[in-house]
Amino acid sequence: MIPIVPEKRRDGRSSFVKLITYVSQRDEDKPDMPISPDNPYVRPSRSSAKIFDQLLSYVDRHASPDDQMLLSYEGGVQQIKSGDVVCETNCFGLDTAAAEMNAVALQNTRCIDPVYHAILSWREEDRPTEAQIFDSARYCLKQLGMSENQYVFAIHRDTDNVHCHITANRVHPVSYRAANLYNDVNRLHKACRHLELKHGFTPDNGAWVINENSQVVRAKNDVKSIPRKARQLEYYADKESLYSYAVAECRWKIAAVISKENATWKEIHQVLVHSGLELKRKGEGLAVYSIDNPTCPPVKASSVHPDLTRNCLEKDLGAFVAMRNAGRYTKNEADNSPDAIVHEFMYDPRIHARDAQARLERRLARADAREDLRARYEAYKLGWVRPKIDPDAVKQRYQSLSKTFSWQKARIRISVDDPLLRKLMYNIVEVEKMKAMSALRQTIKEERVAFRADPDNRRLSYRAWVEQQAISHDQAAIAQLRGWAYRLKRHARTSSISSDAIVCAVADDTPAFKLDGYMTSVTRDGTVQYSRHGEVKVQDRGSRIEIAYGCSDSADNIAAGMALAEHKSGEQLRFEGEPAFVSQSCGMVTWFNEGGDKPLPLTDPLQRVMSGYAPQTTTAEAYKELFGSSPAAAPREEPESKTQQTNKPNNTYRP
Structure with missing residues (x-):
């Protein structure tokens, strides 16, 4: 508990x-x-x-x-x-x-x-x-x-x-x-x-x-919190710090190595160098450096893992051995020799700097769109007139009731000759009139309360007005709904429909479109859903387009997802999910580009090769420049059959 x-x-x-x-x-x-x-x-x-x-x-x-x-x-x-x-x-x-x-x-x-x-x-x-x-x-x-x-x-x-x-x-x-x-x-x-x-x-x-x-x-907590400088870098510059990269890539791998009985310095170096990091002496202790960015400030080794210190490791592993002396440093990931220390991945803040600039541009564009959205709401507020119950109709009801009792008095005056009896009947009519008037006043009061409580007779709040705009597929309104959902930090968000998706950039907002054969709806957290036969087949969360795969209309759903991704910023766009989904999606890119105005802006080098964008040698060189390896060496899942890879929908699905 x-x-x-x-x-x-x-x-x-x-x-x-x-x-x-x-x-x-x-x-x-x-x-x-x-x-x-x-x-x-x-x-x-x-x-x-x-x-x-x-x-x-x-x-x-x-x-x-x-x-x-x-x-x-x-x-x-x-x-x-x-x-x-x-x-x-x-x-x-x-x-x-x-x-x-x-x-x-x-x-x-x-x-x-x-x-x-x-x-x-x-x-x-x-x-x-x-x-x-x-x-x-x-x-x-x-x-x-x-x-x-x-x-x-x-x-x-x-x-x-x-x-x-x-x-x-x-x-x-x-x-x-x-x-x-x-x-x-x-x-x-x-x-x-x-x-x-x-x-x-x-x-x-x-x-x-x-x-x-x-x-x-x-409880003992040996894991130290993120250093203040690293936190400031991530918060203000929108970059991943070397500390966060080292912790995410190496902390638990180092823990597994240290827990072994016959651990060596070479195994620790292999874990770090694999991610583009190097363990060096710094003063009386140890620090973790970036191999590809030697000017980047190092991280204290104990911050990456609490046991990654000279005092702890030299008791079991002996005196500290530098990486160059512990084994043979190489960038060839295919080298499986026992003494090889392979450098495969790298920490590159330049990619994050590019992302930060692109996000800044989108952030400014969203700010302008939301200011316009707010201005439109203010115009709606100024032009809104509170509806009221017609006072002439209320007056008419009182007059009608009064005339009813006046008619009764006139009838009594004609039909009753005895003055005392006539006066008594007049008094009875007056009492009945007072009771009826009181009941009518109470009825009108209740009607006015119900009239004011009716949402149709009240000015819409900003959120309700934004939802009405989102129904009409307004892009700024949908982005505002997503912002509110993110701010509330709710766990009960719109559930995912599939792990197969097209991954886009952060806050990559686009308006809701009308796709042939799909019904479009917007949820309260800004998720745009495209349904067919009562089931959600494609779901756009802004930074992720989820696609229902493994059903009879998988090819149609992939084509619909591509039609949505075509309108994204293009800063980041890649397929993610099961190997069969990735293979089939890449196989459909050429077909999709033939009927479009611009090619699908895929950013993953390996998937661009699979989609036939560029010759194998040119793209392989770009892949190796970015990731330190060639796509041929990376594991690649082949599709189960050629039919599955080239399965295309019968119709095109474009907004």
């Missing part, structure tokens, strides 16, 4: 009513839901009353009062089952919990933020009972020094991981002192390890671990 403490407001103005607004006001529409006029985005209300209603609805999962049942009440603590959710609180009730906590919190004027919210989440294989969950929540509050404070626990089992929401008041109900929550996440991790031992839950990762003696000890 792991604890989760959600990020709070930075101004210290959290409230018990708005405690779980981030979950109670989450979008009911999933990001992968297609946008259509039938399900427009409606911004949820931010009023305290509405939020509290949503809070209660989230806790009890919209259960009716008849579904609520008191399970137990002992020592001022009650457990309530509301629908499928089981809650526990030491307040008078769920409905009054927020008011009670606010009343206590007001007694401490120096506590800026009395609201505390945490989540305990169990692994998928764990199925804790309600008693175990509540015991765990109470134990965690005890470790935080809030065992006597007001709280509300709610168990949710509607996800893969059973989790419990902990809502607590930091202010003590008797002493009015605020609990000190310094280092609370660390204390919760330690409490979770104790609870795993107590209840037999599956041990999870965290700041504390359970050792072989069943003791809770602090």
Whole structure:
């Protein structure tokens, strides 16, 4: 089990009513839901009353009062089952919990933020009972020094991981002192390890671990974080630092070599040189240099791997041996001799510099497009007129009702001769008129409330307006949806349809097109889907075009993906996936280029050779210049048959 403490407001103005607004006001529409006029985005209300209603609805999962049942009440603590959710609180009730906590919190004027919210989440294989969950929540509050404070626990089992929401008041109900929550996440991790031992839950990762003696000890982290200079390089210059390259390519390979009993300096050099890196002395220690870029600042060897130091390695491997003395350095990857130290790949920041310039141009273009999008929305706001119920129609309804009773009085005046009886009947008609007028006023009031609440009669918010523009395949609107989805960092994005895809450059946005034989739709996270017979066959995420492969219409889907890729920037474009998919796609490039205005801008040298773009010798030289090897030496999967490689669709698919 792991604890989760959600990020709070930075101004210290959290409230018990708005405690779980981030979950109670989450979008009911999933990001992968297609946008259509039938399900427009409606911004949820931010009023305290509405939020509290949503809070209660989230806790009890919209259960009716008849579904609520008191399970137990002992020592001022009650457990309530509301629908499928089981809650526990030491307040008078769920409905009054927020008011009670606010009343206590007001007694401490120096506590800026009395609201505390945490989540305990169990692994998928764990199925804790309600008693175990509540015991765990109470134990965690005890470790935080809030065992006597007001709280509300709610168990949710509607996800893969059973989790419990902990809502607590930091202010003590008797002493009015605020609990000190310094280092609370660390204390919760330690409490979770104790609870795993107590209840037999599956041990999870965290700041504390359970050792072989069943003791809770602090976790050791020998891996150092990225150096500040390397982080600045990647953040400001949009380049991959030498540190990140060395860690990604060599850290775990070096760990495997060091763990061997008879490891040698030559094996360590082979791992590093294979990726274009060299281990050298620097002062009293070791550093990792780039062979192809000697002017690039080196990286401390212990930063690449904590055991890659002279003190650690010389005890087992002997005195340090330089790479040139440990074996024979070569760039021929076909050399398999035991003493060969092969230099195959390289660290080249120039490619990233080119990417950074191209991304900068696209970033500026996107900024201009979004400014234009915002300007169009402002024009829509200025030209929008709030619709109103016709006042003449309302006046006509009042006059019609009044004339109805006037007609009744006129009838009484003609038919009744007795003055006293006539006056009595007039009074009865007046009472009926007052009742009817009151009912009509209430009806009109309700109609006006419903009229204002109708989304069709309200000005669209910026997000709802952008979705409407995305429906009409507006490129700037689709890019804005993708930006919002990226900013939210959601895990529940539109699911992938295939691992076979055409990989493009980062943020390579294009508008949604109409392809022959395909239905086009845009999801809420900006993914453009092209469907056929009710199934998504091609999916454009901007930087990746996923293609459904292995079905009867695979060739048509590949052609559709190529038609979309033709309009990308061309900074990067390559096929990725199963060897059969790559082979068939490369075999279709020549056919595709014959019917197009420009050739498909493939950037992978080996795939360009497979697609017949250039003679073998010329492209091989370019490949060797970039990667230090020839494409002939690289492993290449041959298609199963010539028919599979040259399978073409019957029709062309172009936007």
